[in-house]
Amino acid sequence: MTADAPTILATSGGIVPGTRIRWELGPLTEYAIELAGVDGRRPKVCFLATALGDDATTINQFYAAAQQRGLDPSHLRTFGMPNVDDVTAHLLEQDVVWVWGGSVAGLLAMWHLHGFDDAMRTAWQAGVVLTGVSAGSICWHVGGTTDSFGPELRPITNGLGLVPFSNGVHYDSEEQRRPLFQSLIADGTLPAGYATDDGVGLLYRGTEFVEAVSEKDDKGAYFVERDTSGAGNTAIETRIDPRRL
Structure with missing residues (x-):
């Protein structure tokens, strides 16, 4: 089962503190699973911690959370070599792809090196729901702001551009x-x-923004565009009130 259209849920969240484990799935990640329309079996969720150098502790924490939630989990690794022979085939078997935060610049470099970028596009077009937090949110877009290069934030402009x-x-x-x-x-x-x-989180269907959703109260999303009405370079920010999950 896959979503009925290419679907992305790009977030600044998705987990909550665990009771017996480090963290558990939060409402945003649960919503991503819901969007996949899984029924009658365990949802297949593939986890990527590329932005943290495939940190083993983080991957193990995912498996603990997945076991508690009743998922059918897997992960993809790039360091020191990809852990599956056919990345595209593996992604096409999933309901949800969940990408963790960290260095979005490093993530994009490694994905491009190993062809994960093309595999992600194929999975997205096939209806596999793509979700993620921070670097795992920026990567689906054209670019954003990042601390990949140091404490002073810089632009990143070579995102996958699945949404424009x-x-x-x-x-x-x-x-x-x-x-x-x-x-x-x-x-x-x-x-x-x-x-x-x-x-x-931001929900996209195809390349269109659909809605903002939130797992916390009193939070916002924002649309920022260039102001072309004046002589100077300024931006206009419009608040979007998210739907509370």
Whole structure:
């Protein structure tokens, strides 16, 4: 079973603190599974921690959370070699692909090196739901803001571009995010795009934005576009009130 259209849920969240394990699936990730329309069997969820260098602890934490939730879990690794022979075939067998945060620049470099980028596009077109947090949100877009290069945030502009927008994550919790995202859109470095406070996700069907959803109260999403009405390079930010999951 796959979604009835190419589907992305790009988030600044998706997990909650666990009771007996480190973390559990949050409402955003549960919503991504719901979007896949799985019925009568365990949902197949493939996890990627490429942005953390395929950190073994994080992957093990995913398997603990997946076991508790009753998923049919798998993971894809790039370091020190891919752990499956045919990445595209593996992704096409999944209901949901879940991408973790970390270095989006490193993630994109490794995906391109191993052909994961093309495999992701094929899976997306086939209706496999793509979701992720932070780097796992920016990657589906044209680009965004990143700390991949150091504590001073910089633009990233070589995202997969499955949707034709830029993406701002952690919009309310990291003080550099909002002003840089706006300035990069204002000067044309990034196209218009959507940003999320922590706990908020963006749902796309095909290449169209559908809605913002939230697993926390009093959070927002935002559409930021270049203001072409004046002489200067400025941006216009419009708040989108998310639907509470």
